[in-house]
Amino acid sequence: MSSAACSPSSSSAPPPPSCTATASGVDAIVVDALLRAAMDGDLDLVARTAAELKSGRGTGAGGVWSTCGRTALQLAAANGRPHVCRLLVRDLGIPVDSRSSCGDTPLLLAATFRRTATAACLLERGADPRALDSDGHTPLHWAAYNGDRELATLLLKRGANAGAASLRGTPLQVAATRAHPDVVAVLLLYGADPNKVANIVFTPLASSIASGSLECMKLLIEAGANVNAGGFNGTTPLFLACSRRGTLPFVKRLLEDGANPNIPDELGRLPVEVAAAHTETEVVEVLFPVTRRLPMILDWSVAGIVRFVNSATYKEEVKKASWIMKDELKQQGYSAFKRKDYDAAILMQ
Known part of the structure; x- marks a missing residue:
């Protein structure tokens, strides 16, 4: 859903294990140990190395960045280490919504990689369920993408916006496109609009058909989809x-x-x-x-x-009509571009 440079293209791919320290003025060996411990879930080592950094030799655990643009907290979240996240936030005072170099919060990363227990831990510590990544996706979008009904429910209970719009549309559009009826049902229960369209040519109902999910389609119709x-x-x-x-x-x-x-x-x-x-x-x-x-x-x-x-005659007529339509859309797109309506211009191409 997001660009490859900042967010994973697959919901199951772990963060790069080769992350190393980039912060200056700190002991690189200690920093590297902290980052790896955060990824591995080694709570004791995280506590020791964080305390060593806090003792005065550097910026502290919260100021240490890895080569992949993430801090220890973000690496722990992405790898599903709730106990490490709790230690870093509660005991060491690292901001729960601190951002990576690409703008991802720990909660966004936990949701992206379907680390449900870690996401729940972060929410308990006050993480923002409406935080946006660089493409405008919220944690709820990622829960919908992954089919994570448990996390979607938890996020909605914590105040996530069921109608938030991103480049992929609303969470309901995402869930329908990915054929996740359990998430579709939860979103509808919490007031998601079955007819809302955002940044995409299909309605949620059409998306469910495109994904081949009869169950999603039925749920949307029963909820009032046009x-x-x-x-x-x-x-x-x-x-x-x-x-x-x-x-x-x-x-x-x-x-x-x-x-x-x-x-x-x-x-x-x-x-x-x-x-x-x-x-x-x-x-x-x-x-x-x-x-x-x-x-x-x-x-x-x-x-x-x-x-x-x-018949050949019918197919030729359809082809001609299609050419005419494409030319008309190009002209409409050009007109939209001239009046700086870039979203419409893109759709017309």
């Missing part, structure tokens, strides 16, 4: 379901809950056409009785629709 709301280009949840194979249960549920099969996409196509293009005959059979007749398809039947949509 089954006809799409992204900025009009891609409704039903269109998204029809554009994928094996989504018959999704299509049936959407239709049962009021999805409109006669809303065209940006190319003027109906969901039945998209389903037929993917040769999902069973989906076409479900859509056929509720779809308005298209005059250009003379053989108005399931087989006739599939045959027409897969």
